[in-house]
Amino acid sequence: MLGVLGGMGPMAAVDFMAKVVRNTPASRDQDHVRMVVCSAADIPDRTAAILGEGADPLPAMRDALRRLEAAGATRIAIPCNTAHHWHAALQAGTPLPILHIVDAVADTLAGPPGAAIGVPATSGTVRAGIYQSRLGLRGYACRIPDDAAQAEVMRAIRLVKAGRLPEATAILRREAEALAAAGCREVVMACTEIPVALAAADGPVRAGLVDATEALARSCVAACRPEAAPVAA
Amino acid sequence: MLGVLGGMGPMAAVDFMAKVVRNTPASRDQDHVRMVVCSAADIPDRTAAILGEGADPLPAMRDALRRLEAAGATRIAIPCNTAHHWHAALQAGTPLPILHIVDAVADTLAGPPGAAIGVPATSGTVRAGIYQSRLGLRGYACRIPDDAAQAEVMRAIRLVKAGRLPEATAILRREAEALAAAGCREVVMACTEIPVALAAADGPVRAGLVDATEALARSCVAACRPEAAPVAA
Structure with a gap:
């Protein structure tokens, strides 16, 4: 069970x-x-x-x-x-x-080792290095949003917790697109609140999104x- | 807890x-x-x-x-x-x-005692008289689908359990409309699988639907x- x-x-x-x-x-x-x-x-x-x-x-x-x-x-x-x-x-x-x-996520990544993986996550996950250390062991390079973008990701996560999904979706889509534009072919939705808000996302960004919850x-x-x-x- | x-x-x-x-x-x-x-x-x-x-x-x-x-x-x-x-x-x-x-549902019914309440449910719920007896105590008259309609409701419930939502939605909408046409101003979705399929229903039938799960x-x-x-x- x-x-x-x-x-x-x-x-x-x-x-x-x-x-x-x-x-x-x-x-x-x-x-x-x-x-x-x-x-x-x-x-x-x-x-x-x-x-x-x-x-x-x-x-x-x-x-x-x-x-x-x-x-x-x-x-x-x-x-x-x-x-x-x-x-x-x-x-x-x-x-x-x-x-x-993170092991479950690593098992689903399509890119070759060495590929840059975008990781929007809570500031706690970023600071603790949860993805950087464990994906690093599998040969991937994590790309974390910069400080301003990280503040936006945290704001969106709090909006999900408060049930304000449309606002959260707009922010998270923008930040995921920024990571993709910076060279990440795959972007891990590395906070469980993110796929709740990005489930309805469509367009090019969708193909590269990896849902940690789903993994x-x-x-x-x-x-x-x-x-x-x-x-x- | x-x-x-x-x-x-x-x-x-x-x-x-x-x-x-x-x-x-x-x-x-x-x-x-x-x-x-x-x-x-x-x-x-x-x-x-x-x-x-x-x-x-x-x-x-x-x-x-x-x-x-x-x-x-x-x-x-x-x-x-x-x-x-x-x-x-x-x-x-x-x-x-x-x-x-059923007590939770009764607390949310808008109609006056004596009103006919449509109850699409599993054949087990119908046969056991779960809604008829307990809503009856509160003064409501349950209307159950006839045998052919009941078979359709059961078929739709099994489709939900198998993840085949669009087929289930079409059947359940038809049966809810039939109960409304037969004089039920409120139709209780009295199997937890029914709102899973009817969540996306719109049109006139929607206003009279009571979601037992939500209640x-x-x-x-x-x-x-x-x-x-x-x-x-």
Whole structure:
């Protein structure tokens, strides 16, 4: 049973679950992956913590993980890129395997090693170097928005959390296009709020967008389908 | 913490969670309702059981309820209308209050008592009389599709579960219009799969549609918001 440590933000967890369901070959309920999801919306802001401006979210994340263990989860996914700053700390506290979202993304990149990959993400994800370090191990060069563009990306992410999607979509499309114009053939939507706003994007920018949430969902389906053997109804 | 006994079907649970999030006044993650969701997709088919053609789903529902209790849920919602046939049996086995979807729907009906309410639903929900009995207590008269129309509604519900939304939308729109033409000013989408397919419906039929999933989500937000007091981030 897949355990989802979610709520960061709440709609991103919903988007992730929908992507797990849509990426599962199924013709009836019983074909689907069993999931237990803890949407712990009260987990303190991850970016604020990384920037030294807010409470440590690790205790609340550990609490959610304990609830998933109690409910019978057998492996864990975290649909929040920034939360992966605490991946190793969480993994050290549980025997359950925790999938890593950057590994899932790396498995879906089409470009050759050495290619520049655009990474719009939260300021916490950027500052913590979550993508730079782990994609670097796979031979990719991350390109991060400059300071002014990064401020715009953060503003758009907060707009998604507040339900103001059209404004967020306009900002994120502009920043994704800027990364593409700077030489990135692929741009990873490296915050779970970004695909919520860019789902409706069309035009040339769309082809090069890599959805980190979707990549994680596909990895989960591949990992869990053996447990999801059909049950007689 | 709201416990969601879901997975019947998997996308309906996702739709329900999205409606909880959207119906919560919030400007940041920490304003949202905390949820734990068990998407137990392997629960045997509810309609098949009620029609005497399939395995009893109650043991699997009780297992999911136990997982939600273990994870710390304090009240329970079941985003599956047909599963409410076992509402009393589930409630007898837990001290946690289980909201009832028909009560949530009744609270949102605009028509005066005595009004005819159209109820397209699974054949299990219809046969078990879930809406007829509980809406009847509130003074409403349920109108159920005739046998041929009921077969079409069931076919559309199975198409949603298989991800074939456009075909399902066409069928359900036709059946909702038929109930409206037969004198129902309000038509309850009384299977959680129906709003998934009818979300995009427009035209005159839209105004009279009551979304049972949305009604349950609103009841849950109203019940849970006192626990969702903002936490310092």
